Amino acid sequence: MxxxxxxxxxxxxxxxxxxxxxxxLNEAYIKKIAxxxxxxxxxxxxxxxxxxxxxxxxxxxxxxxxxTTAGSKILSNFIPPYNATVINKLLxxxxxxxxxxxxxxxxxxxxxxxxxxxxxxxxxxxxKVPGGxxxxxxxxxxxxLCAFALGTDTGGSIRQPASLCGMVGLKPSYGRVSRxxxxxxxxxxxxxGPMTKSVADARLVLDWIxxxxxxxxxxxxEKFTFQSQVLEAKIKGLKIGLPKEYFGAGLDKGVERVVKExxxxxxxxxxxxxxxxxxxxxxxxxxxxxxxxxxxSSNYARFDGIRYGGTRDNFGEEVKxxxxxxxxxxxxxxxxxYYAKAARVRTLVKQDFEKAFEKVDVIxxxxxxxxxxxxxxxxxxxxxxxxxxxxxxxxxxxxxPGLSVPCGFSEGLPxxxxxxxxxxxEETILRAGFVYEQATEWHKEKPSL
Amino acid sequence: xxxxRDQVKHVARLADLPLTDEEEEKYSQTISKIxxxxxxxxxxxxxxxxPTFNVTGQNNVFREDTTDACLSQEExxxxxxxxxxxxxxxxxxxxKE
Numbered sequence: 001m002x003x004x005x006x007x008x009x010x011x012x013x014x015x016x017x018x019x020x021x022x023x024x025l026n027e028a029y030i031k032k033i034a035x036x037x038x039x040x041x042x043x044x045x046x047x048x049x050x051x052x053x054x055x056x057x058x059x060x061x062x063x064x065x066x067x068t069t070a071g072s073k074i075l076s077n078f079i080p081p082y083n084a085t086v087i088n089k090l091l092x093x094x095x096x097x098x099x100x101x102x103x104x105x106x107x108x109x110x111x112x113x114x115x116x117x118x119x120x121x122x123x124x125x126x127x128k129v130p131g132g133x134x135x136x137x138x139x140x141x142x143x144x145l146c147a148f149a150l151g152t153d154t155g156g157s158i159r160q161p162a163s164l165c166g167m168v169g170l171k172p173s174y175g176r177v178s179r180x181x182x183x184x185x186x187x188x189x190x191x192x193g194p195m196t197k198s199v200a201d202a203r204l205v206l207d208w209i210x211x212x213x214x215x216x217x218x219x220x221x222e223k224f225t226f227q228s229q230v231l232e233a234k235i236k237g238l239k240i241g242l243p244k245e246y247f248g249a250g251l252d253k254g255v256e257r258v259v260k261e262x263x264x265x266x267x268x269x270x271x272x273x274x275x276x277x278x279x280x281x282x283x284x285x286x287x288x289x290x291x292x293x294x295x296x297s298s299n300y301a302r303f304d305g306i307r308y309g310g311t312r313d314n315f316g317e318e319v320k321x322x323x324x325x326x327x328x329x330x331x332x333x334x335x336x337x338y339y340a341k342a343a344r345v346r347t348l349v350k351q352d353f354e355k356a357f358e359k360v361d362v363i364x365x366x367x368x369x370x371x372x373x374x375x376x377x378x379x380x381x382x383x384x385x386x387x388x389x390x391x392x393x394x395x396x397x398x399x400x401p402g403l404s405v406p407c408g409f410s411e412g413l414p415x416x417x418x419x420x421x422x423x424x425x426e427e428t429i430l431r432a433g434f435v436y437e438q439a440t441e442w443h444k445e446k447p448s449l
Numbered sequence: 450x451x452x453x454r455d456q457v458k459h460v461a462r463l464a465d466l467p468l469t470d471e472e473e474e475k476y477s478q479t480i481s482k483i484x485x486x487x488x489x490x491x492x493x494x495x496x497x498x499x500p501t502f503n504v505t506g507q508n509n510v511f512r513e514d515t516t517d518a519c520l521s522q523e524e525x526x527x528x529x530x531x532x533x534x535x536x537x538x539x540x541x542x543x544x545k546e
Binding site: 078079081214280285287290297301306312313320324325327338341342343344345346347383386423 | 461463483489490499531538
């Protein structure tokens with residue numbers, strides 16, 4: 001038996017049955033990483049543990065005593081003196097950090113190519129991008145180099161690479177998981193979430209990492225609790241909304257075909273499909289690229305090269321672009337035209353969802369308008385890169401949860417189905433994802449490496 | 450909306466980002482394109498809309514006013530590029546360079 005092929009849930013059951021020891025589990029993953037990682041560059045740091053459930057952690061999350069760079073040259077020697085809250089919560093569950101995963105510098109990117117430490121490659125095709133910014137976490141899970149991973153999602157950085165690498169990614173509601181110890185990109189958007197081999201795994205990890213934290217005032221006290229009976233539930237009568245704006249121009253035909261088949265499957269499973277409208281979603285990317293750079297320009301003032309990290313000339317191209325864009329949007333005379341305007345559009349995007357959720361329980365559509373693209377294709381065109389997140393960004397503006405579940409392939413590359421839910425209602429999107437996963441075989445497909 | 454090279458220089462100075470001539474030109478072009486794209490926000494009527502800065506609806510979140518363990522001085526200084534007498538060393542504020 002190849003231990004590394006097991007999901008987290010299956011691994012825990014096997015350990016309980018004593019099918020293998022934690023030592024054997026760790027050895028199996030370390031051995032596989034040694035062979036596969038040089039091909040895909042998903043890990044920046046690797047720890048050879050002999051105990052614990054091996055989790056891969058995005059390098060934007062602080063791990064005490066383990067180098068944490070966030071994919072940036074400015075932090076190339078940074079060793080955190082404390083753990084992020086999510087890491088402490090995982091350690092309490094018997095999880096260990098098997099490695100830190102590559103990502104776009106400070107999570108700013110949609111392809112993994114903005115890392116200062118080389119790009120990660122897509123395990124399904126080494127000439128393609130894995131998506132981003134949680135590029136290494138997605139690739140490591142897809143290639144079975146860890147039992148599960150953590151990523152962060154500010155505009156799609158968990159869901160989009162999950163879709164492009166063919167694994168499960170969950171962005172919880174903003175405020176469900178403590179952000180303490182995550183290197184901030186945009187504080188009113190950032191959220192940590194699970195990247196896993198199955199929907200049941202995502203649920204379990206969310207149960208582990210959610211809950212109040214006095215170090216994050218925006219973190220909700222109510223924890224997401226694992227109710228095992230809900231997973232067995234069916235989706236008969238579940239009202240699923242289809243936003244017509246998510247199936248318009250720009251959506252790749254192959255992706256559209258696969259996603260529509262998945263929706264048909266959900267209908268066969270008893271769900272009721274209802275068309276909904278999110279009229280302001282076309283403005284989401286524009287609002288996002290004012291609000292997020294504005295928060296970045298403020299957050300990144302902390303990199304002064306005095307307390308930690310290198311000097312500011314070590315920032316990469318995209319980071320500098322966003323700091324300047326934000327500084328400009330907030331500067332005297334422009335605030336009302338840009339920042340205040342975008343914050344009002346954010347309200348409209350949020351209200352669109354609230355209206356739609358009066359009629360439906362979840363909203364489904366594609367995660368990404370295309371499958372994984374060729375390395376290098378969008379690096380010289382930042383705006384084109386930004387538009388890769390056109391279907392994921394709205395959820396971050398509204399603070400609602402979103403799940404990406406494997407739903408098929410187009411020309412040999414994975415496609416993800418996005419399931420969006422009401423604020424704080426991760427339960428229903430996980431139930432829909434679980435029922436869909438049980439009824440299909442896509443999650444069993446593995447890349448050959 | 451065109452962001453000129455002079456504006457790029459000004460913004461870079463505000464943000465304390467050292468840029469080369471080549472970078473100034475590149476950012477003038479790419480940021481101008483992004484500003485053109487975000488212009489479409491002006492098509493949206495927001496006259497009666499309140500802005501959203503936080504989506505959780507939480508406010509006045511307090512904790513008990515008690516002391517808690519914190520990082521030691523040694524840990525706090527562990528990543529400092531320059532240290533002196535167990536403190537961060539930085540450039541003088543009132544001195545010239």
